Amino acid sequence: xxxxxxxxxxxxxxxxxxxxxxxxxxxxxxxxxxxxxxxxxxxxxxxxxxxxxxxxxxxxxxxxxxxxxxxxxxxxxxxxxxxxxxxxxxxxxxxxxxxxxxxxxxxxxxxxxxxxxxxxxxxxxxxxxxxxxxxxxxxxxxxxxxxxxxxxxxxxxxxxxxxxxxxxxxxxxxxxxxxxxxxxxxxxxxxxxxxxxxxxxxxxxxxxxxxxxxxxxxxxxxxxxxxxxxxxxxxxxxxxxxxxxxxxxxxxxxxxxxxxxxxxxxxxxxxxxxxxxxxxxxxxxxxxxxxxxxxxxxxxxxxxxxxxxxxxxxxxxxxxxxxxxxxxxxxxxxxxxxxxxxxxxx
Amino acid sequence: xxxxxxxxxxxxxxxxxxxxxxxxxxxxxxxxxxxxxxxxxxxxxxxxxxxxxxxxxxxxxxxxxxxxxxxxxxxxxxxxxxxxxxxxxxxxxxxxxxxxxxxxxxxxxxxxxxxxxxxxxxxxxxxxxxxxxxxxxxxxxxxxxxxxxxxxxxxxxxxxxxxxxxxxxxxxxxxxxxxxxxxxxxxxxxxxxxxxxxxxxxxxxxxxxxxxxxxxxxxxxxxxxxxxxxxxxxxxxxxxxxxxxxxxxxxxxxxxxxxxxxxxxxxxxxxxxxxxxxxxxxxxxxxxxxxxxxxxxxxxxxxxxxxxxxxxxxxxxxxxxxxxxxxxxxxxxxxx
Numbered sequence: 001x002x003x004x005x006x007x008x009x010x011x012x013x014x015x016x017x018x019x020x021x022x023x024x025x026x027x028x029x030x031x032x033x034x035x036x037x038x039x040x041x042x043x044x045x046x047x048x049x050x051x052x053x054x055x056x057x058x059x060x061x062x063x064x065x066x067x068x069x070x071x072x073x074x075x076x077x078x079x080x081x082x083x084x085x086x087x088x089x090x091x092x093x094x095x096x097x098x099x100x101x102x103x104x105x106x107x108x109x110x111x112x113x114x115x116x117x118x119x120x121x122x123x124x125x126x127x128x129x130x131x132x133x134x135x136x137x138x139x140x141x142x143x144x145x146x147x148x149x150x151x152x153x154x155x156x157x158x159x160x161x162x163x164x165x166x167x168x169x170x171x172x173x174x175x176x177x178x179x180x181x182x183x184x185x186x187x188x189x190x191x192x193x194x195x196x197x198x199x200x201x202x203x204x205x206x207x208x209x210x211x212x213x214x215x216x217x218x219x220x221x222x223x224x225x226x227x228x229x230x231x232x233x234x235x236x237x238x239x240x241x242x243x244x245x246x247x248x249x250x251x252x253x254x255x256x257x258x259x260x261x262x263x264x265x266x267x268x269x270x271x272x273x274x275x276x277x278x279x280x281x282x283x284x285x286x287x288x289x290x291x292x293x294x295x296x297x298x299x300x301x302x303x304x305x306x307x308x309x310x311x312x313x314x315x316x317x318x319x320x321x322x323x324x325x326x327x328x329x330x331x332x333x334x335x336x337x338x339x340x341x342x343x344x345x346x
Numbered sequence: 347x348x349x350x351x352x353x354x355x356x357x358x359x360x361x362x363x364x365x366x367x368x369x370x371x372x373x374x375x376x377x378x379x380x381x382x383x384x385x386x387x388x389x390x391x392x393x394x395x396x397x398x399x400x401x402x403x404x405x406x407x408x409x410x411x412x413x414x415x416x417x418x419x420x421x422x423x424x425x426x427x428x429x430x431x432x433x434x435x436x437x438x439x440x441x442x443x444x445x446x447x448x449x450x451x452x453x454x455x456x457x458x459x460x461x462x463x464x465x466x467x468x469x470x471x472x473x474x475x476x477x478x479x480x481x482x483x484x485x486x487x488x489x490x491x492x493x494x495x496x497x498x499x500x501x502x503x504x505x506x507x508x509x510x511x512x513x514x515x516x517x518x519x520x521x522x523x524x525x526x527x528x529x530x531x532x533x534x535x536x537x538x539x540x541x542x543x544x545x546x547x548x549x550x551x552x553x554x555x556x557x558x559x560x561x562x563x564x565x566x567x568x569x570x571x572x573x574x575x576x577x578x579x580x581x582x583x584x585x586x587x588x589x590x591x592x593x594x595x596x597x598x599x600x601x602x603x604x605x606x607x608x609x610x611x612x613x614x615x616x617x618x619x620x621x622x623x624x625x626x627x628x629x630x631x632x633x634x635x636x637x638x639x640x641x642x643x644x645x646x647x648x649x650x651x652x653x654x655x656x657x658x659x660x661x662x663x664x665x666x667x668x669x670x671x672x673x674x675x676x677x678x679x680x681x682x
Contacts, residue, residue, distance in 0.1 A: 073584050102590055111587035118585075123578040126597050128675055138586045173676055189586070 018088075019046035020197050020229040021070060025083035028065050028253075032078070037302045039065050041253040042083065047197060052223065052230040054244030054261065056237055056276070058298050061250040063233045067199045070231075071116055072101050089113060089196075112142040115190035115228075119202035121182035125174030132170030135189045142193040157192040158185065160225075162218060180211040184218070191222060198223070199231045204239060216243050237280055241265060246335075249273050252298065252309040259336030269338040271314045308341065316342060358672060366665045373657035374432065378425050381646045381653065389417060391644045392441070428647070432654065438647035442640065447651045451633070456536070457526065457544065458632040461555065461625075462617040464548050468556035469563060469613075476560075477567030482594060484572060492564065499561030505623040507554045512628060515550070526630055551628050555621055559613060563606070570605060574598035600674070607671050611663030615656045 028040035040062040047053050055063045068074050069081050085096040087109065099106045110116075118124040125134060135154040139145060145153065151170065158166035161184045174182055183203065190198060200219065204212040220243060223230050232243055240247055240261065247265075248258040249272065257270040268274045275294045296313040299305055305312050311322035318341055327339045389411050412418050416427065431438055437447035476496075480489045515521045526547050531540045574580070575598045583593045622634030633652055640649040672678045 071585055073581055107587040107589065109587070110585055116582075116585040118578060118582060120578055124582045126579045126583075126601075127677055128600055129597075134583075137583075137588075141587050175677065186582075189582075 019048055020088055021047040021231075022086040022088075023066070023070070023083070024086070026066065026069060026085060027082035028062065028069055028074070029080040029082070030078050031080070032302070034302050036080075038304070039253055039301055040069070043248075043250070043253075043255045045248050045255060045258060047229045047231050048246070049196075049229050050223070050227055051245040052220075052232055052243055053246045053248060054240035055231060055233045055248050055250060056235065056240050057250035058235060060252075060298060060301060062253040062301075063250050064201055066250075067116075067201050067231065067233055070096065070199060071110060071114055072096055072099070072106050073110070073116075074101075076101055087113065087197075108142070111138055111190075111195075112193050113196055115193070115195035115198045117183075117186055117190045117198065117200040117203045120206050121179070121186040122174060122206070124186060125182070127173060127175055130171050130173055131177075131185050135170075135185075135192055138189050138192050154188070154192060157188045161185075161188045161191070161222065163188065179207050180214060183207060183211070183215055187215075187218065187222070191226065191228075194226065195228065197229045197231065199233070201233045202235070203232070205234070205236070212239070213242075219243065237276055249276070252304055253301065254309055254339065256310065256340065257336075257338045259333065259338075263333050263336045267333065267336075269332050269336070269343050270310075270340045271316050271342070272310050275315075308339075318342070355672070359669060362665055362668050366661050369661045370658055373661065374429060374654050375425065377653035377657060378428060378650050379421070381641075381644075381650045382421070384644065428650065432651070437651035437654075440640070440645055440648040442643045442645040442648065447648050450636070450648065451651060451655065454631055454633050454636050457548075457630065458618055458621075458634070460544065461548055461552055461621060461630065461632055462614060464545065464552035465555040465559070465617050465621075466610075466613060468552055469559040472556070473560045473563035473567060477564045477571065478594070478599065480564065480568040481571035481575065481598075482591075484568075493568075496561035496564050499557040503623075504554050504558055504620070505627050507557065508551070508624045508627040511550055511554060551621075551624060551630060554624055555617060559617070566605065567602060570602035571598050574601045577601075604671060604675055607667050607674065610667040610670070611660060611665070614663045615660040618659065619656060 023046070024044045025042045026040055026044070027038060027042055030037045030039055043062075043066065045053065055066065057063045065074070065079075070085055074081065081097055083097065087094050087096055094105075094109075096106070096109070125131065132151065132154060135157065136147065136150045139150040139153050140147075143150070143153075155166045155170060158169055163169055163181065163184050169177070169181070169185065174185065177185065183206075187203075198219075203219070204215050207215060216239065219230065219232075222228070232240065234240060244261045246259065247261050248255045249264070249270065250256070251272050257264065257268065257273050264273065265277070268277055272294075275292070278292045279294060294313060295315075299309075299312060305323065307321075307323040307325055308314070308317070308327050311317040314322065317323070321341050325341070327341045327344055329337045329339050330343045330345070331337050332343055389408060392411070393408055409418075416424060419427075428438060435448055437451070439445065440447050440450055443450055476492050480492055483489055526544050527534075527540065528543050528547070531543050534540055571594075575594065577598070580593065580597055583597055584590075588596075618633060619637075621630075621632055622638055624630075625632045625634045626638070633655075637649060637652045639645070640652065
């Protein structure tokens with residue numbers, strides 16, 4: 001697992017006034033036929049300028065829903081949001097949850113201040129519109145430009161993401177490109193309006209391994225060049241190890257541990273994080289026997305256990321405590337916070 | 347690359363067109379044979395008619411009549427003669443009307459096409475906004491109201507609607523819905539004024555014909571749109587900051603239209619043959635009632651000609667919708 005990027009100095013880290021996005025006590029509820037289900041339960045985190053926050057967790061832990069909440073592209077019919085998401089623009093700050101989902105201001109932020117990259121570049125492009133058509137549209141939604149100028153800008157952006165022969169790509173359809181090129185086109189479309197925050201939801205999951213590394217390197221380069229903050233959502237700790245400055249580990253709608261990547265990987269405190277790290281295959285450390293897996297399965301969100309959400313699978317659970325009381329945050333190192341009774345001084 | 351694309355499009359058109367020619371040939375054979383399948387022929391039903399009125403022809407004159415019409419020849423010969431004429435636009439003589447079939451059909455064709463095209467335009471023009479509304483506001487009162495109305499549109503046979511309309515028109519508006527021309531245009535030659543007058547009078551019959559088709563289109567469009575609206579590319583467009591209505595019009599609607607376009611071809615002949623009973627109830631002189639009469643009287647040349655025209659319409663319509671589909675959907679154009 002090569003670290004593609006040199007860790008940045010954490011000079012600003014933890015100073016909330018600088019955060020591009022401050023999420024506080026975010027809750028996401030879904031109305032289903034089985035009643036209201038809480039997918040995200042009061043999570044808080046910051047995305048800091050020029051840094052990458054890796055959000056890690058298994059399927060259904062609420063990481064994608066969190067990203068959609070920041071973007072306010074949640075399903076209006078079934079989804080209810082609570083808490084606050086504060087976005088900092090040059091001088092002013094905006095609570096995104098206070099804005100109407102389809103308001104002009106929210107639409108201006110979407111794609112303008114916040115870019116979004118999706119998991120599946122194949123289905124995330126319209127199959128009957130050219131790449132050029134869709135990128136030009138993104139430009140013209142946020143800048144008062146004529147078609148030729150917007151096209152010029154789109155071509156420059158395609159070149160910026162390392163697309164070979166961008167003029168030609170403009171007239172092609174997504175399904176005519178290879179997976180890697182498709183994801184590059186998707187990145188170009190997300191960046192074409194110069195967002196201050198890029199949210200990448202499993203950007204490498206649909207790609208093969210060699211392309212994954214290329215895309216991660218590209219994202220890191222682009223982030224440096226354009227001074228963006230990035231929120232990288234993935235289920236793959238390897239991806240986080242390669243690309244993230246800060247890490248938040250999610251389990252069943254909670255953030256169980258968060259902190260600087262170096263600190264998390266070196267001194268992971270939460271049993272879940274430790275188990276995740278142990279289940280990673282490694283070339284450098286020699287291990288005997290089969291790859292480790294975490295026992296049990298993730299409980300359904302509608303049937304969440306009382307107390308610590310992880311206690312049903314936790315090897316070091318303290319009975320009588322972990323299955324009763326929800327652990328609060330404990331600071332274990334600088335900016336490194338864990339929600340676990342094992343580290344709770346009380 | 348450009349040249350390659352246009353060549354493949356050219357091949358595509360050539361391929362589809364040649365298939366259409368073969369299909370029309372097959373349709374002509376079938377329509378010619380089917381007309382002659384029932385026992386007896388025009389002469390026997392003519393004789394039956396004569397005997398009813400008391401004037402019974404001799405066996406010899408009957409045989410003479412058969413020879414004159416070429417009915418004594420084998421089927422293949424009759425078909426070839428007929429087909430050779432049909433290619434030149436000569437569909438033979440109508441035995442009932444004692445007139446050239448082509449002239450007779452030409453007379454009825456104008457009103458038929460007018461009714462069919464108007465019906466089609468009404469069906470589409472109403473189905474698009476209603477389907478769009480139902481999909482965007484699914485579960486709303488409006489959605490339920492339109493859906494319930496659509497169910498009635500599908501369930502009630504259109505001749506019944508025609509009867510209702512006829513009654514209401516007669517009782518409350520003192521208007522005869524069957525009248526296609528205003529009194530001053532009845533015997534006038536075709537002119538722009540007469541055309542628009544006829545179009546105006548066609549509105550209610552066309553609406554009656556359009557209702558069932560529209561209701562089906564609304565249901566299909568609503569379902570297709572709901573399918574497309576949950577696709578990832580819609581979320582992508584939303585994440586770009588698009589306005590919801592603009593987004594739905596540009597992306598899901600465009601894709602939801604594909605299955606629509608592919609059925610245009612089938613709608614056209616359905617409109618014409620489906621208008622038979624409505625046209626009879628409202629007494630509108632279209633091809634529908636003409637076909638029915640021809641079939642009853644075993645007027646084989648007239649009936650075959652109308653059937654051939656209907657099947658040609660279906661084939662040409664399908665060809666057009668295929669070409670249209672390849673134009674709006676690059677996946678079909680480039681992958682064929």
